[in-house]
Amino acid sequence: MLVQQIVNAISLGGVYxxxxxxLAIVFSIVGLINFAHGELMTIAGxxxxxxxxxxxxxxxxVVVAVASAAIAAVLMEQIAFKPMRGASVTSLLITSFAVSSLLKVLFQNGISARPQPIAMPSWMTGAFQFGHVSIGVGPLLSIAGSALALIALELFLRRTVMGTAMRAAAEDFNVVRLMGIPAGRIIATAFLLSGLLAGLASLLWIAQRASVDPLMGFTxxxxxxIATVVGGLGSLPGAVVGGLLLGVIEVALQSALPPDVAPYRDAIVLSGVILVLLFRPDGVIPAARAQRS
Amino acid sequence: MLSVRSLQVRYGEVEAVRCVDLTVGRGEIVALVGANGAGKSTTLAAISGLVRPAGGSVTFQGEDVTGLAPELIARRGVALTPEGRRVFASLTTAENLMLGGAVHLGRAALKEREAEMLDLFPILRRYHRIKAGNLSGGEQQMLAIARSLMSKPKLLLLDEPSLGLAPQIIDKVFDLIADLRRSGLTILLVEQNVALALEIADSAVVIANGNVALSGSAAELATSDLVRQAYLGI
Structure with missing residues (x-):
């Protein structure tokens, strides 16, 4: 039972x-919290x-789905955010809300407001049997997918010129431009990566729910x-730690809370978030940023 | 090589640069001096494309580069070492250097240039795999200059290289600037330490309140009464 819960926790935390x-990659480079990120998940779905x-x-x-989220992310940047470059953070935020609402309405009217079932192959809904413990294939797949994505991203950021330039741009974008590295390409890559991650997350999310609906990305x-804020806004390790932490806490509360308190789960989680931010206002692992002008 | 005519830069209502003219010839060091807030750094920011001028023109190697994006100006061979060094603190010394030349040089040329930089700044060699944020102020300044030089620029814009450094370190940095000029590099130097700047420069431009107050050869300015009284405190 415990092992099962741990697997569930890591699998949920991995998706978060x-x-x-x-969110953190885009924020660290453009200073935008992209609220239309959820719609990238929906598009992939x-x-x-x-x-x-x-x-x-x-x-x-699966490849088509992930690629479509990545392409959608890049298009979103080119069409909606690029014309707003240099605008205030508030304007960008409102733009991302607009993009999000627009896409939701398009899905609701263009496809259907009702959830569409996606049949998952039977092997994915099965479970491995380890002695007395049975562990779902879905959660295990989800953990493996998240882990591989994290490793690939880490390699990209550490080993490639573009990855290094992105880490530098998160610190001081103007100086990166002074080195002759095109701002547009860095921003496009940031959105591309965020789209790839959203597409993958969407697949892992769907694999355990077997349906798609226009609002599936919201929650x-x-x-x-919340995970990026807890981890430290704009900090990539913080985002991972925050996501895992949130997943673990949710699953732990889910299984530990008595049935009459269970509806308050989210309230309890969010109180915990407030508590963390009271003691560490910049998050668990604050982002390194020299200056931004 | 560089010619700036009637440059004007505004930050909203504030006119940071009203009218600046200056010319930098090939192989020269030109010093841009003046009090704090006179518009020196803004002039460099406008030349490098970080701010868009409100008026006037910037010509580099006979081509109009006024208002071009910083990455395009960088590709034409202008490198700016910004005030306050601004090395990428969370990146290693090697990564900082690599980014300096990444779009300008191929893989092999990049390695070769890095080796040249480490010969020029031997102190950086032992910090190769260390995060730039852990270097001392002087070492960071060396790294910032080396990073700019990685692109093999034709014109180096140096903004306040002595800022916040200990006197012995300042001497080292200025010896290095003199060496760079001997190797044929053209330099536009912004410096608050006027005496030091005039010592090393061929010619100088004095800015006050966003206008050129005085310009001429460094030797002339060093003996001018105005400069002596206002900036050298003699």
Missing amino acids: ALLALG YCLLGALLMGVPLAVA PVLKAF
């Missing part, structure tokens, strides 16, 4: 961590559904936003 990372309905094999549909991205 991927989403939180996407509908593309997965569409691809499967067209009879595409699951493996290909997980709200949680991811």
Whole structure:
């Protein structure tokens, strides 16, 4: 039972961590909290559904879904945020709300407001049996997916020129431009990465719920936003720690709380968040930033 | 090589630079001096593209570069070492250097240039894998200059290289600037330490309240009464 709960906690936390990372990458470079991040998840979900309905094999549909979220993220930046470059943080925030609402309405009217079922292959809903412990294939897959994504991102940020430039831009964007590195390319890469992470998170999310709906991105991205704040806004390790922490706390409360207190789970989690921020206002692992002009 | 004409820069209502003219010839060191807030750093920011001028023109190697994006100006061979060093604190010394030349040089040339920089600044060699934030002020200044030089610039804009450094370190930095000029680099130097700047420069421009107050050869200015009274305290 305990092992099962730990697996569930890490698997949920992993999804939050991927989403939180996407938010943090964009925030660290552009200073924008992208509230339309959830819609990237939704786009990935509908593309997965569409691809499967067209009879595409699951493996290909998965690639299509993740790629569509990444492309959508880049387009979002080019169409909605690029014209706003140099605008205040508030204007950017409102723009991202607008993009989010617009896409939601498009999904509701263009597709359907009702959840669409996605049939997951039977092996994914099965479970491994280790002695007395049975562990779901879904959660394990989710942990593996998150871990691989984290490793790939870390390698990209540490080993490539673009990754290094992105870490530098999070500290001091203007100086990166003074080195001749194009600002537009760094921003586009940040959105691309956030889209890839949102697409992957969406798949892991859907794998355990087996349906897509226009508002599916809202709750997980709200949680991811809380995770980035707890971890330290703009800090990538903070986003991962915050996401995992939130997942663990949610699952722990879910299983530990007596049934009559269970509805207050989110209230308890958020009180914990306030408590963390009272003692560490910059988050658990604050972002390093020299100056921003 | 660089020619700035009637440059004007505004930050909202504030006119930081009203009318600045200056010319830097190939292989020269030109010093831009003046009091705090006179508009020196803003002039460099406008030349490098970090701020868009409200008026006037910047010409580099015969081409108009007024108002171009900083990355485009950098690619033409202008490097700015900003005030306060602004090294990437969370990146290693090696990563800072690499970024300096990343878009200008190929992989092999980048390694070669890095080796040259480590020869020029031997002190950086032992901090290769250490985060730049852990270096001392003087070491960070060396790193900031080396990072700018990684792109093999034709013109180096140096903003307050002596700021916040101990006197012996300042001497080292200025010896280095003199060496760089001997190697053929053209330098536009902004400096609050006027005596030091005039010692090393060929010519100088004195800015006050966003206007050129005086300009001429460094030797001339060093003996001018105005400069002696206002900036050298003699």
